[in-house]
Every structure is written in structure tokens, then in C-alpha cells.
Amino acid sequence: MSAEHEDLTQILPTGVVLAATPLGNVADASPRLAHALAAADVIAAEDTRRTRALAAALGVEITGRVVSNFDHNEDARARELLDAARAGTVLVVTDAGMPLVSDPGHSIVAAAHDAGIPVSCIPGPSAVTTALALSGLSVGHFIFDGFAPRKSGARRAWLETLVHERRAVCCFESPHRIAQLLEDAADVLGVNRRAAVCRELTKTYEEVKRGTLGELAKWAADGVRGEITLVIEGGAVEQAEPEDLVGLVLDLVDGGERMKDAAKRVAKEHGVKVGDLYDAALSARE
Template identity: 55%
Template structure:
């Protein structure tokens, strides 16, 4: 290849069928593949019935700094360099951030092959407001660090997305209930896109009790923002009725506003119905 470039490519978070055609193509033709775990990369290639032809290097948190120069020089030499993590997008709670900075600083061409994302998948299926959100990464391991983070996020108005360990999930949810409030709505998303995918929604206190003994699999937690607790149906009735007056069915209007704001659809519908009858 005459023009070298670095490609950051998203890999499936569970179902191998989510691999994009561009990922498949690059796995086959890349001159150099930097993988967070080389065994998982080869396993993915096998599941996709793909044979890699390029050199494969381990690229993880413990060797990222020393690998960067090698990857940049490979791209400068005209090689196609593919960077993948175990699942999802590189640099998102995975190695790659420093590589991207160095590539930009040294004018080495770099681009992204989009694809599966645990963050966006969990957010979409959570049933919580999606118009504004923040990704907070893995919840801290230690109680003190976890409490400090959640205390700092008490007034966060956006929907929040966290990763967590199956062994710590009960403690994490209990700490969230303590700091955010027992009634704060949340969703625990487990094994997304896999055979035993499960999404459990409810107040944090109930979720903490449900997960007290731990869970299995890879876990993403979605927590409603502070503003949603304060919001109530009366604040959005006018918007529901405006849509209904424009021709949308009242239930459909309530569902639309519910999805945007996080207020329960049933509450919006009943409040709008009562307002319409009063008028």
C-alpha cells in the first residue's frame, strides 16, 4: 500500500454478526494489527471465518506507550495499521487514546471504522432519556473512591452510563442508591447482543437488592439524571397536547415526550387526558 494509515475499528460486543464489512476487510488485508488481546482477536477472526495476513501485536494498557512509536512508524512506512480492542471501540475505556494524540501531533493519518458500542447499545435499550448523556467509565473499585465519584455526580442532569464488574455490581448499585436516591430510575444491561442478554429496569434500591449476590457477564449501568427526578408530568403536558392537537394520537404523543424526557408515559398520558377534560 502506498499510503499508510492507522484505523481504529470497533469490534462486536457479543454477537459476531455485528462485525461490519469494513472491519472484515481490514482484518484480512491490514499489514499490522494491534490487538488488546491477541487470542481474542484470533478467536474473532475464526468466528468470522477470516484469515489475517498481517503481523499481530499485543497493544494494551501495560505496553501502550512503548508500542506507539512502532505503530506510527509502520503507518509512515506506508503500512495499513489496524487497532482493535477486545470489544467495542478502541480508546473508550480501552487502549488507544495516547496513540490517537501522538498520531495527530505527528501528522500521521488516522481514522475510525465505526461499529458496535456497549455505551450506545445500553443507552438505547435502557428506556431512559437519550437526548443528553455522559459516559463515566468503570465505577471505582474502592468504596471511598466510588462514594466520591457518585457524590460529585449527584446533580448531574444528563443520563449517566457506567461499566461495572459482575462481582461488584451489588455494591455499586447500593452506593448509587445511597448517593443518588433509592427511587432514582436506572437500568442494568447484561450480556448485550449475546444469547442471554438481559435488561433489568427499576429504582436503584430495587436493582441493588436484585443484584446483591452479583451477576454474570459483562455489565453496563444506565442511570437517569437528576433533572428527571424533579420533572413531573405537569411540566410536559402542554407539549403532549400540542402534538395531539397537531394530529398525533394522545398516547403516541405521551410516548414521544416520555422518551425524550424520561417522565413515565402513563403519567404523561393521564395528566394530558385530565387537562383536556378540564379544558
């Protein structure tokens, strides 16, 4: 490693620094995280005891002030942290993974940006990307929806929005509710939609259970333990028939576009043959 790179690992900038923490395996902590825990002037932690335990496991002595920064106090804490960030380094960490990703951190980061205070990030573990990679599903395009809604009505309404979603969907869920979520998902999205339940990521009892939603709902009925990240594959693209698209072509023609050009544009957007759509539009116009 060059001297320049060695120096970069030791730089801890003034301002707010976000840092990802291990999901479970302490060995996933980066050298930059260890250095930041030791050198930060203030550490804003979701759980101060867990952060101190992490530092101890890494053999790091915390020299700065450690304050709590969790869901119910982060708005009130922001002003204090901003004052500290103007003069030194405020390190923001959560219990596991990246701050702001369904974890505290948004209040201080948004306020820092608004105040012109530098914000930087020490990257690292994330349950979202880890589950997506392990799922074995088609996840080239995906959305992350945080925790699934708790109440049945809201949960089913959320699932309804995913019926025609072509991207993979990643979410977190409690072990006490995963069975019901999978049952509702199988009912709303179809028993044959594929998914993966990823539990206890990076920990001793890590498990990835893949299958259809119907299969996974039956598997989870007996109970599932641990911290869970669910990945649901995107829905299949429905193939439209030329006759169903004729109205779109004629609307474009009425707007001044040539029939052939209109048919070509609509056919490309919906994956049908131009000739078939053109003939169908001509027949309808006649």
C-alpha cells in the same frame, strides 16, 4: 450497490485505522472490519488470541503482522506502530467495542495526530450506545464515566458529583462490584432514581433490568454475572422559589441592569414566573 460504493468498501488507507469489534455476536462485524483484518499490514490487538479467533469466525485470513497493544504496553508500543503507519495500515482493535472507549488505543491515536499521520475509523458496536438505547430511560443527553471507581470512598465521592447531574450517566462495572455500586448509588442518589443494568449485551443471555436504584440494589444482592453496563437516569430539576433568587436579581441591578430586565433574565434561567420574581425583588429592595 454502485461500483463507487463497492470500491469504497475495499479502500484501506495508509495510517492508523480504528475499528469497532463485536461485543459478543460475531454477526455484528461489518464487511469493512472483515476486509481490514485481512488486508492491514499490522494489527495492534488488545488480545492477539481473541483477534485471531474473531478473524477465524469471520472466515478471514490475516496476512499482516499481529502485535499486542494493551493497557500496560501501549505507551512503549506507540513508536513502533507509528513507524508502521507511515508506510502502511495499522489496524487498532480491542476485545470488544470501540478502541479508546475505556479500552486501549489512546497512545497510538494521540501520537499519530501529533505526528501528522492520518487516523480514520471503521465504526461499529459500542456497549455505551447499545445500553443507552436499551435502557428505556431519558438519555437524550448523557455522560460516560468509564469504569466506576473501585474503592468505596472514591466511589461514593464520584456518586456525590452526580446528585444534581441532569444528564443520564453511563458506566461500566464488574459483576463482583455491581451490587455494592447499586447500594451506594441508592444511598447517595436516592432509592427512587431510575436506572438500568444491561448485561451480556448482544450475547445469548443478554438482559436489561430496569427499576429504581433501591429495587436494583435488592435484585443485585444475590449476585449478577456477565459484562455489565449501567445507565442511571439524570436527576430531576429542582424548582427554585422566587424568594431564593432575589439575591441574583439584586446583584444584576447593582451592576447597572434594570430591575425588570434582571428579573426577566433570572426567571428564564431558573424556570419561575417573571412577575413573582419581580415582586419579590421589589419587596426585598424596599
